[in-house]
Amino acid sequence: MWVVFEVQGPIPEAIxxxxxxxxxxxxxSHRYEHAExxxxxxxxGAYPNPSCKIWVPIK
Structure with a gap:
């Protein structure tokens, strides 16, 4: 299972x-753990304004 976070703001600081x-x-604040x-x-998108999502595996 994965949780996906949308990054908001200027890259790379927002990441x-x-x-x-x-x-x-x-x-x-959640019952999940990192799946390691x-x-x-x-x-x-293209530089200088790409968008980014962070996918984190959970268990």
Whole structure:
């Protein structure tokens, strides 16, 4: 199973901020655990304004 987070804001700062929120806010407030396999970052669109999603495996 995966949870997908949409990154909001300028890249790369927004990616770093989203990762911090995932582990400091999302995981502590949900019953899921990280599945301990690789997470994915999906980039769409062209530089300088790509959009990004972070896929995190959960169990």
């Amino acid at each position: 770093v901020s989203t990762w911090k929120q995932i582990f400091s806010e999302w995981f502590p 396999i690789a997470s994915l970052e999906e980039y769409m």
